[in-house]
Amino acid sequence: MADHDPRRPATGAALTLVADVGGTNTRVAFATGGQVDTAAARKFRNADAAGLAEVLGRFHAEAGAPPLTGASVAVAGPVHGGTGQLTNLDWHFDAASLGAALGLAPARVGILNDLQAQGHALGFLKPGSATEVIAATRDPAGTQLVIGIGTGFNAAPVHPLPGGHRLVAPSECGHVTLPARTAEEIELSRFLARDNGFPGGFPGVEEALSGRGLGHVDAFLAATGPGGLPARDSTQIIAALAEGEPRAHRAAALFVTLLGRVAGDLALTHLPFGGIALIGGMARALAPHFAAGGFTAAFRDKGRFSGFMESFAVDLVEDDLAALIGCAHHQLGLSGHESDKLS
Structure with missing residues (x-):
């Protein structure tokens, strides 16, 4: 046969x-x-x-x-x-x-x-498809949240419905304003609006937190630093990370901090007591740098609601x-x- x-x-x-x-x-x-x-x-x-x-x-x-x-x-x-x-x-x-x-x-x-x-797909992935990033008690009947960081950036809440069904709401949250807080982040925001020619000088989240976003962050550091290497794309930056290059590590740290802050904002918006799933190639590529970049601290840095942020678990999904x-x-x-x- x-x-x-x-x-x-x-x-x-x-x-x-x-x-x-x-x-x-x-x-x-x-x-x-x-x-x-x-x-x-x-x-x-x-x-x-x-x-x-x-x-x-x-x-x-x-x-x-x-x-x-x-x-x-x-x-x-x-x-x-x-x-x-x-x-x-x-x-x-x-x-x-x-x-x-x-x-x-x-x-x-x-x-x-x-x-x-x-x-x-949540609830139907094969065992071992996800790695825990932030531990927390999960409500099996609670809302979940998927955050995608790849070629672009977006998120979708997953609301449970009777009978085991679910409502997965669409959004385009990658195009909301980048939440800059520190002096460096504010300068990055201005750089994104000015040097990348966005209409009306608008710096969106996706312009910093995506594949090209990592390139934009690196270009910002090249433009505002003491000189040296020219701006690069995300593949080159990730390769430089593996070689221990300082500017690549700084770009990764700034990216990870901003990602933690944006993910925390989305958690407060949707209250995903069932957990948050990070997906996408950039999430997987930069996950080894979450600790050094202060992802958890940035995620939970919400003033008087910082303690409340401990209610949300975060996983990294590695199933393409x-x-x-x-x-x-x-x-x-x-x-x-x-x-x-x-x-």
């Missing part, structure tokens, strides 16, 4: 397509009953395609174009009225165009923000396919759980 082609899904059960569309890459897989076929998941470089419909159509065709019952797509950008738009890439798409590429009616295609997908798992469970909601349709 011939070996099964891992690109071709097994038949006999309701099959859905799930996708996690980031600013740089798109991950695609098949799922059945909420279970993602991770062995056959593929990653595509967005720069190699004209749009998302091309990527999804290619994945589907190369797997033999099996009949699908639905698709669920997580987008690193705002979703409104059934239309998705990437924040850091000029891709626009809707349920009709994606459905046409997959042989599906538009009603069978769900589009949600990528942080919403991460929220739907978590958004696909969330998409699979979101698709189950589209298929029959009315309460999940709210998200």
Whole structure:
């Protein structure tokens, strides 16, 4: 008997397509009953395609174009009225165009923000997928919060509903004002507004806390320091961290402090007594520097509410396919759980 082609899904059960569309890459897989076929998941470089419909159509065709019952797509950008738009890439798409590429009616295609997908994945990740960053007592029935730090920055609260369902609310909180407190942070904020040419001189959170944000922080230190190395991108900075370069360590420390402060603000906004999950490539890359950068101290530094901040646990999620798992469970909601349709 011939070996099964891992690109071709097994038949006999309701099959859905799930996708996690980031600013740089798109991950695609098949799922059945909420279970993602991770062995056959593929990653595509967005720069190699004209749009998302091309990527999804290619994945589907190369797997033999099996009949699908639905698709669920997580987008690193705002979703409104059934239309998705990437924040850091000029891709626009809707349920009709994606459905046409997959042989599906538009009603069978769900589009949600990528942080919403991460929220739907909580509780379904494999054991060992998360590492504790801040310990605290967790309320199993409490709200949770997902914070994503990668190509961009965003967060989504996960509210429990009766019957084991959940409401995962969208947001675009990466574009609120950066909370600068110290003299250095205020200068960084001014640098972001002035030297990066944002409309109206606006320094958003994502311009400091993301992949390019780490580059902006490093460029600020290069511009205001005694001279030396030119500004670099995040990959170069992380490599310099491994070599012990002082400016890279200063950039990481400033990034981590600001991340702790912003995460603390979001905790007070949403009260996630069920815990906070940090996700994304930049979160994972800088996690070894959380202690030196004072993440916990910055997270809890909220004046008379500093003691209250000890109520919130924080984990680092290290599963790259978590958004696909969330998409699979979101698709189950589209298929029959009315309460999940709210998200």
